[in-house]
Amino acid sequence: MERRNQYQHRPQRPIDYLKNSINKIILIKVKRNRLFRARLMSFDEHLNIYIENAEQLFEYQDEEGNVREEHENLGSIVIRGDNIIFINLANAER
Numbered sequence: 001m002e003r004r005n006q007y008q009h010r011p012q013r014p015i016d017y018l019k020n021s022i023n024k025i026i027l028i029k030v031k032r033n034r035l036f037r038a039r040l041m042s043f044d045e046h047l048n049i050y051i052e053n054a055e056q057l058f059e060y061q062d063e064e065g066n067v068r069e070e071h072e073n074l075g076s077i078v079i080r081g082d083n084i085i086f087i088n089l090a091n092a093e094r
Contacts, residue, residue, distance in 0.1 A: 017089055018043060026051075027088035030079060037071075047081030 012020075021040050028036045028049070038051035055071040062068050 021089045028079060029085045030083045031085065047084060049079050051079065052076045
């Protein structure tokens with residue numbers, strides 16, 4: 001039986017996943033329960049992120065009890081890293 005080197009493939013670090021998401025659509029949740037969908041363009045060591053085609057997403061319940069989503073186009077923005085709660089890294093382009 002052939003012995004396999006279990007350390008042959010180094011597991012990716014969280015920063016590697018972020019690097020692989022450059023120029024892809026991501027979802028970002030920040031403080032005060034705000035949610036953004038945008039194309040990740042760059043980031044720095046403090047997790048400040050520069051995004052383009054940013055939309056702030058709003059969910060609300062209408063008079064009939066249905067959950068609706070609206071968005072506000074914001075264009076290109078920078079989000080300070082200390083405001084970020086989570087980033088959902090997209091697998092595919094939108």
